[in-house]
Amino acid sequence: MSNCVGLVVASRDERAPVGTQVATYSGWTEYATLRLEDNDLADPDMGDERDWIQTLGTPGVTALIGLRDVARLQGGEVVAISGAAGAVGGVAVQVAKAAGARVISIAGGPSRVRHTVDTLGADLGLDYTSPDFDEQLAQASAGGIDIFFDNVGGKLLERMIGHLGTHGRAVISGTISTYAGGSDNGITIDTADLLLERKIVQAFNVGDHYAASLLPARETLAAGIRNGSIKTVVTEYDGLGSAPEALAAVFRSGSGDVGKRIVRIGY
Ligand SMILES: NC(=O)c1ccc[n+]([C@@H]2O[C@H](COP(=O)([O-])OP(=O)(O)OC[C@H]3O[C@@H](n4cnc5c(N)ncnc54)[C@H](OP(=O)(O)O)[C@@H]3O)[C@@H](O)[C@H]2O)c1
Incomplete structure (x- = not known):
């Protein structure tokens, strides 16, 4: 099962006539028979199919809700984001910048790090595969990180909790x-440091927020697309045959891909 955006080619539901754009879950398949669920209609006035699979889809909504509602981001804060060249992280960088944060992006490999700065607008990009990453990170964190939005988990999360300033928040989006x-699952947390600095470590699942926040979050993100503060970024793979390669790239650090990986199937 995966997120998909597609066009209706035959319909018995008057809410979704032939040609309607929908964003839903399907198998990896050219055609799927689906029952229209609430929120499946993907209004083309809000975004095209790329927007609906990234910015207006699960990745973008996760980035917005994670930063705004879970981390309670304030303008002027310092926000570090891991997985910053990816689908969730790429939107998170742009949402944080649009909210007036100073953004430190963390990604794997020089080209992905460059993308987070040159295209997404991060203030400083750090390559965690670089041999002097720890020194660069310590220098970048010297004034204290207010929010760490984490897509990676493990040892990076451990290090970043240590670099949070007083009242810092580590928000776990993914591991x-x-x-x-x-x-890379076992980490050590210095509980005395958490207490003394009143730090918060909180994981969240975006689905828990859908009932109250999905539609308004999509409106906010669509406004970001319209005003140019959020760019949808995708790497496209062509055809179902490329799906194994695309899926494997998700779990490979330092691939050349940026943004959301899309497998385009007959659309
Ligand atoms: N909390 C929620 O409700 C929610 C919702 C949706 C997604 N998520 C989570 O968000 C995270 C990001 O998802 P995404 O779709 O945006 O993926 P993505 O960032 O587009 O792709 C995954 C990236 O993770 C990095 N990576 C892979 N293996 C790694 C490793 N061993 N160590 C460090 N980095 C590694 C790679 O980037 P580099 O090349 O830069 O290393 C890879 O490109 C995932 O953990 C996912 O489960 C959470």
Whole structure:
């Protein structure tokens, strides 16, 4: 099962006549028979299919809700974001910048780091695969990080909790370093440091926020697309045959891909 954006080619539901754009879940398939659920209609006036799969889809909504509602981002704060060249992280960088934050982006490899600065607008990009990453991070964090928006988990999260300033918040969006057999799961947390500095470490699942916040979040993100503060970024793979390669790239650090990986199937 995966997120998909598609066009209706036959319909018995008058809310979705032939040609309607929908954003929903399907199998990896050219055609799917689906029942229209609430919120499946993907208004083309809000965004095209790329927008609906990234910015207006799960990644963008996760970035916005994670920063705004979970981390309670304030303008002027320092926000570090891991997985910053990816689907969720890429929107998070832009949402934080639009809110007036100073953004430190963390990604794997020089080209992905450059993308987060040159295209997404991060103030400083750090390459966690670089041999002097720890020194660069310590220097960048010297004034204290207010928010760490984390897509990676593991040892990076451990380090970043240490770099949070007083009242700092680490918001756990994902722990990709622990997926697919990753062994980077056990971390040490200095509870005395948490207490003394009143730090918060909080994980969230965006689905818990859908009932109250999905539609308004999409409106906010669509406004960001319209005013140019948020760019949708995708890397496209062509055809179902490319799906294994696209999926494997999610779990490979330093691939050349940026933004949301899309497998385009007959659309
Ligand atoms: N909380 C929620 O409700 C929610 C909702 C949606 C997604 N998520 C989570 O958000 C995270 C990002 O998802 P996404 O779709 O935006 O993925 P993505 O960032 O587009 O792709 C995954 C990226 O993770 C990095 N990565 C892979 N293996 C790694 C490792 N061992 N260590 C460090 N980095 C590694 C790679 O980037 P580099 O090349 O830069 O290393 C890779 O490109 C995932 O953890 C996902 O589960 C959470």
